[in-house]
Amino acid sequence: MTNPISLPSTFLWDIAGVDGLAVMKRLIGEECDRIAPFQSLETDLDHTPCTILRLCEANFRLRWMGDSAHLQSRLGVATADQQVWVKQFPWLVSVPLLHGISVEQLSGVAIARVPFSVEYLGMDCAAPVRIGRHGCLIWRHSIQGRAVIELHSALQTIQELKGTVPEIF
Helix, strand or coil: CCCCCCCCHHHEEEEECCCHHHHHHHHCCHHHHHCCCCEEEEEEECCEEEEEEEEECCEEEEEECCCHHHHHHHHHHHCCCCCCEEECCCCEEEEECCCCCCHHHHCCCEEECCCCCCCCCCCCEEEEEEECCEEEEEEEEEECCEEEEEEEEEHHHHHHHHHHCHHHC
């Protein structure tokens, strides 16, 4: 089985800091304030698809599917006079899991701490998990209306996991 969607990591942007929520409201709108931590929403910015994952009160991860220069310009305006940082981490990798894998199957290898559950992970939700000895983030959401479960972690971790639990990739 192959994955129907390619998820380049270069489209992941982390926005964090005291004014992270204010910046996201400037960038996307008031709906950012209605996302609970570890929940997400699919929307568009200037007619370009994007998905926003709230990591905690003022930290967000943005999956942007458009021109990087355009987003950088919009972020420059949104972050003006705000206490926030915006980063693309070179070590952060986003990998779609095997198309057709269920959260129930995934719960056999990915362990989440309470209050999180992999087995009952709903759409537009994420959970910090451990796979073996590695910390990862599992995010179940849609991209342009297509369901995907993706794994975020360090490049080295993903490479090791592909060797030890290939059944999920």
